Amino acid sequence: MSPTVTLPPHPVPARPSRTGPAGxxxxxxxxxxxxxxxxxxxxxxxxxxxxxxxxxxxxPSGCGKSTFLRTLNRMNDIVPGARVDGQVRVDGQDxxxxxxxxxxxxxxxxxxxxxxxxxxxxxxxxxxxxxxINGMATSRSELAGRVEESLKQAALWDEVKxxxxxxxLAMSGGQQQRLCIARALAIxxxxxxxxxxxxxxxxxxxxxxxxxxYGLKRDYTIVIVTHNMQQAARVSDxxxxxWLGKLVEFDRTDKIFTAPAEKLTEDYVTGRFG
Amino acid sequence: xxxxxxxxxISALFVGACGLxxxxxxVPLALILFFVISxxxxxxxxxxxxHMPRPVGETGGGMANAIVGTLMLTGLAALFAVPIGVLSxxxxxxxxxxxxxxxxxxxxxxxxGVPSIVVGVFAYGVAVLPFKQFSAxxxxxxxxxxxxxxxxxxxxxxxxxxPGALREGALALGATRARAVFSVIVPAALxxxxxxxxxxxxxxxxxxAPLLFTAFNNRFFSTSLTQPVSSITVQLFTYAISxxxxxxxxxxxxxxxxxxxxxxxxxxxxxxxxxxTRIRRS
Amino acid sequence: MxxxxxxxxxAVGTFALLLVLIVAAIGFELVRQSWLSxxxxxxxxxxxxxxxxxxxxxxxxxxxxxxxYSSIAALLLxxxxxxxxAVFLSxxxxxxxxxxxxxxxxLLAAIPSIVYGLWGIFVLVPAVRSLEASMPEGLRQxxxxxxxxxxxxxxxxxxxxxxxxVPFTSAVxxxxxxxxxxxQREAAYALGATRFEAIRAALFYARTGIVGAVMxxxxxxxxxxxxxxxxxxxxPQVSASLFAPQYTMAAVIANEFTEATDALYLSAxxxxxxxxxxxxxxxxxxxxxxxxxxxxxxxxxxx
Numbered sequence: 001m002s003p004t005v006t007l008p009p010h011p012v013p014a015r016p017s018r019t020g021p022a023g024x025x026x027x028x029x030x031x032x033x034x035x036x037x038x039x040x041x042x043x044x045x046x047x048x049x050x051x052x053x054x055x056x057x058x059x060p061s062g063c064g065k066s067t068f069l070r071t072l073n074r075m076n077d078i079v080p081g082a083r084v085d086g087q088v089r090v091d092g093q094d095x096x097x098x099x100x101x102x103x104x105x106x107x108x109x110x111x112x113x114x115x116x117x118x119x120x121x122x123x124x125x126x127x128x129x130x131x132x133i134n135g136m137a138t139s140r141s142e143l144a145g146r147v148e149e150s151l152k153q154a155a156l157w158d159e160v161k162x163x164x165x166x167x168x169l170a171m172s173g174g175q176q177q178r179l180c181i182a183r184a185l186a187i188x189x190x191x192x193x194x195x196x197x198x199x200x201x202x203x204x205x206x207x208x209x210x211x212x213x214y215g216l217k218r219d220y221t222i223v224i225v226t227h228n229m230q231q232a233a234r235v236s237d238x239x240x241x242x243w244l245g246k247l248v249e250f251d252r253t254d255k256i257f258t259a260p261a262e263k264l265t266e267d268y269v270t271g272r273f274g
Numbered sequence: 275x276x277x278x279x280x281x282x283x284i285s286a287l288f289v290g291a292c293g294l295x296x297x298x299x300x301v302p303l304a305l306i307l308f309f310v311i312s313x314x315x316x317x318x319x320x321x322x323x324x325h326m327p328r329p330v331g332e333t334g335g336g337m338a339n340a341i342v343g344t345l346m347l348t349g350l351a352a353l354f355a356v357p358i359g360v361l362s363x364x365x366x367x368x369x370x371x372x373x374x375x376x377x378x379x380x381x382x383x384x385x386x387g388v389p390s391i392v393v394g395v396f397a398y399g400v401a402v403l404p405f406k407q408f409s410a411x412x413x414x415x416x417x418x419x420x421x422x423x424x425x426x427x428x429x430x431x432x433x434x435x436x437p438g439a440l441r442e443g444a445l446a447l448g449a450t451r452a453r454a455v456f457s458v459i460v461p462a463a464l465x466x467x468x469x470x471x472x473x474x475x476x477x478x479x480x481x482x483a484p485l486l487f488t489a490f491n492n493r494f495f496s497t498s499l500t501q502p503v504s505s506i507t508v509q510l511f512t513y514a515i516s517x518x519x520x521x522x523x524x525x526x527x528x529x530x531x532x533x534x535x536x537x538x539x540x541x542x543x544x545x546x547x548x549x550x551t552r553i554r555r556s
Numbered sequence: 557m558x559x560x561x562x563x564x565x566x567a568v569g570t571f572a573l574l575l576v577l578i579v580a581a582i583g584f585e586l587v588r589q590s591w592l593s594x595x596x597x598x599x600x601x602x603x604x605x606x607x608x609x610x611x612x613x614x615x616x617x618x619x620x621x622x623x624x625y626s627s628i629a630a631l632l633l634x635x636x637x638x639x640x641x642a643v644f645l646s647x648x649x650x651x652x653x654x655x656x657x658x659x660x661x662x663l664l665a666a667i668p669s670i671v672y673g674l675w676g677i678f679v680l681v682p683a684v685r686s687l688e689a690s691m692p693e694g695l696r697q698x699x700x701x702x703x704x705x706x707x708x709x710x711x712x713x714x715x716x717x718x719x720x721x722v723p724f725t726s727a728v729x730x731x732x733x734x735x736x737x738x739x740q741r742e743a744a745y746a747l748g749a750t751r752f753e754a755i756r757a758a759l760f761y762a763r764t765g766i767v768g769a770v771m772x773x774x775x776x777x778x779x780x781x782x783x784x785x786x787x788x789x790x791x792p793q794v795s796a797s798l799f800a801p802q803y804t805m806a807a808v809i810a811n812e813f814t815e816a817t818d819a820l821y822l823s824a825x826x827x828x829x830x831x832x833x834x835x836x837x838x839x840x841x842x843x844x845x846x847x848x849x850x851x852x853x854x855x856x857x858x859x
Contacts, residue, residue, distance in 0.1 A: 073746065075742065075745065075746065078741070078742070078745060080651055081651075101278055103278055103281070103282070103748045103749070103750055104278060104748070106745060106746055106747070106748045107747075107748035110746065110747075111742075111746035113739060113742060113743070113746075115739060117737070117739035117740060117742065117743040118743075119740065119743065119744075119757060119760070119761070120760070120761055121760075129744075129747060130747035130748060133281075133744075133747065133748065133749055133750075133753050134747075134748050180743070183743075183747065184746065184747070187747060187748060281750050281752075281753070282750060284750070284752055285750035285751045285752035285753070288751075288752040288755070289648055289751060289752070291640055292640040292641070292643045292644035292648055293644055293648070294640070295636070295637045295638075295639075295640025295641045295644060296640070296641050296644050296645070296657060296661070298637050298640075299637060299641055299661055299664060299719075299722050299723070299726075300660060300661075302664070302719045303660060303661075303663060303664050303667075305675070305679065306667060306671065306672070306675050309675055309678070309679055310671060310674075310675070313678075357571060358571050358574050358575055359575075361567075361568050361571035361572065362568075362571050362572040362574075362575045364568050365565075365568045365569055365571070365572040366572070368565075368568070369565065369569075374569070374572070375572075377576055378572045378573075378575055378576055381575050381576040381578075381579045382575060383840070383844060384579050384837060384840070384841075385575070385578065385579050385582075387775055387779075387836055387837070387840035388579075388582065388779070388833060388836065388837075389778070389779025389780070389781065389806055389832055389833070389836055390779070390781060391779065391781040391806045391809050391810055391829065391832075392582070392586070392779070392829050392832055392833045392836075393582070394809075394813075395586065395589075395809060395813070395825075395826055395829040396581070396582045396585050396586065398813070399585045399586075399588075399589050399826070400581070400585060419578060419582075422575060422578070423575075426575065450561055450564065451561040451564045451565070452561070452563075452564035452567075455564070476666065477666075479668075480667075480668025480669070480670065480671070481668070481669075482668070482669065482670045482781075482782045483669070483781040483782055483806070483810055486810055486813065486814065487813045487814050490814070507668065507670045510670050510671075510674065511670055511673070511782065511786075514670075514673065514674045514677055514786065515677070515786065522678070525674055526674070529670075529671045529674050529675075532668055532670075532671060533667060533668075533671055536666050536667065536668065537663070537666075539666075540659075540662070540663060540666050544659060
């Protein structure tokens with residue numbers, strides 16, 4: 001199900017761009033604006049996100065990076081008064097189109113949140129949740145197999161294999177977050193959205209998450225929001241810089257951090273504000 | 275990837291069922307209001323407020339004595355309950371987290387859950403039995419006990435909403451705790467506290483069970499504290515279970531008066547609460 | 557200055573102490589007044605069902621039976637409706653409709669018990685009577701539908717109690733649902749949950765508090781007096797039939813207290829009040845404990 005073709009991490013050396021490095025995109029936003037009631041939170045954003053790379057969204061808090069991330073799996077639908085203009089295409093299909101099955105979309109576009117949010121159930125049941133509601137395992141052994149596989153992918157299996165049926169709430173914060181990643185991976189999404197997944201964690205737990213992200217990009221398209229520029233530099237191939245609800249610059253990460261095209265980007269990444 | 279369609283249907287059915295639950299609750303509300311209003315309006319006249327009950331067989335008459343009785347009983351209840359209720363609330367808000375305050379909070383919650391008929395039994399034991407006399411005082415005591423926990427918890431909640439800066443400001447000026455509480459904090463919370471008292475009054479004005487064997491009933495006009503006194507609710511009960519057509523009409527009129535009173539109190543409290551939150555937000 | 561503050565604390569604390577003393581006094585007074593009956597009948601009081609004040613025979617089983625029967629039946633009817641309302645108002649309702657609907661459901665709680673009773677006698681009971689009369693003969697053979705269609709009886713009592721308990725339970729359940737972190741619903745949605753499945757996840761998270769809310773409604777129903785007294789038929793018998801006129805603890809106190817001329821009769825009635833007091837105390841305490849446990853459990857914290 002996940003594409004096996006791996007594109008080179010830095011496809012084509014591109015001109016300084018706003019919409020991002022060239023190549024066939026996995027996700028494509030076009031002239032996307034977003035409103036909370038009368039307040040406009042995103043202005044006319046167009047990006048092309050490449051498959052099997054890690055794309056980081058950076059910017060000061062309140063710049064719209066998380067809001068934009070949440071438009072990519074229509075998570076903002078559950079916010080009252082939210083409205084979207086423009087288009088988001090995943091694999092070329094407009095996800096805000098009238099015939100779109102949001103449930104199916106979210107299965108394809110998984111999400112990990114800023115604060116770990118395990119269900120008050122056992123470790124096993126947390127990972128099995130998505131499989132169960134989506135009817136993705138036909139037998140107990142298949143279910144158990146996919147739970148194990150997901151926990152392994154999230155580098156959690158060795159730590160929890162002897163206590164799968166204990167409460168997830170008894171785990172450490174870092175483990176809980178990796179459990180949430182395992183839970184998201186269990187339903188085999190193609191894209192994984194991560195909203196500041198390490199912001200509440202200590203440095204060691206953060207490092208483990210970063211290693212995990214690096215390892216997962218072979219199989220997934222990953223978009224990660226972070227307020228931590230070092231983290232963006234460490235884990236991502238491409239970086240987009242947001243400012244006041246606008247996309248300022250989007251390019252290869254090395255380019256954003258060493259030779260940004262925009263003065264604003266340079267000021268931000270060199271720590272002159274923010 | 276099976277079943278998305280089925281799941282969507284289940285989800286829609288669930289949403290529909292929840293909406294239906296709301297309608298299901300509104301049906302009895304509409305039915306009750308419809309009957310109380312339609313039956314009550316027919317029976318209600320100025321006489322209802324100004325005349326005394328007539329004996330069986332004579333039509334007309336009113337509930338003047340019961341209306342005065344209810345006012346008296348709720349007034350007595352408020353006299354008794356407001357000081358205890360408000361000051362207990364002040365204590366809970368000013369000294370939270372102590373062992374005694376948890377005890378007080380527990381007592382208030384417990385009292386709130388005590389069935390009203392049991393409160394009546396208690397009031398009978400302490401205020402009727404020793405004097406061998408049903409009385410307005412005993413009825414007021416019973417209603418007052420029911421008011422206390424409502425007032426306490428509203429007062430506590432509203433005092434805790436008063437911005438800490440206000441309190442600190444007063445204390446910084448060298449005010450004593452008592453000064454700070456009564457000159458700054460309570461006045462700031464006063465509209466809310468009054469709202470709480472009004473709601474508590476509305477609730478106990480509709481109580482019947484605690485009055486049955488405390489204030490009892492009185493066919494005559496009485497304002498004596500030590501004599502039995504009539505109330506709209508007990509009178510309504512007497513009329514409702516009687517076999518007389520004319521008394522039934524009086525009962526509906528009484529119900530209309532009660533419901534109108536409760537409705538007005540709820541609306542006032544709601545408006546006041548809305549204003550309080552608006553002021554706090556701005 | 558410190559001593560003045562201590563004085564204030566003592567003064568205010570005295571009133572708070574009064575509140576505590578009142579509760580203690582209620583318990584004490586009920587025990588004192590019912591001692592005669594407790595002493596005379598012991599536990600047999602609650603095991604026998606002959607209630608004959610004239611003959612001096614007091615068995616309270618029918619009252620406890622009627623109280624539990626009517627309250628449990630009311631709860632079975634009210635709980636699903638109350639939870640549906642709570643879910644609708646907190647999760648589904650359009651914003652503009654939320655305020656008015658909340659007000660209307662709360663109004664149901666503000667209507668005095670005696671008005672419910674009046675409406676019960678003149679509107680509900682006749683309706684229930686025709687419902688009972690139109691019950692097919694086959695079903696009438698079942699024990700819960702046996703007996704003549706009187707209208708007054710367990711069914712009317714359960715229905716009116718259910719209506720009275722709904723606003724109460726739904727209000728508490730709504731508060732409980734508010735404490736469920738949005739992140740729980742988001743987690744479900746992000747895994748491809750439908751609306752129903754996401755709400756189910758929230759309800760699961762809140763399950764302890766939801767049980768508490770339902771039990772709090774149960775506590776209300778146990779002690780409800782006037783409306784039940786007016787429609788249940790006031791007949792002390794232990795019957796499985798919904799159509800049978802029965803009696804509750806609160807109702808027998810309301811009806812017979814002023815008629816209780818001799819000390820033993822009065823004491824027996826107070827003992828019923830004492831047990832009602834203890835049962836509601838336990839039920840309310842337990843439900844508040846559950847709600848408290850639920851509220852205390854904060855969303856999964858990072859360690």
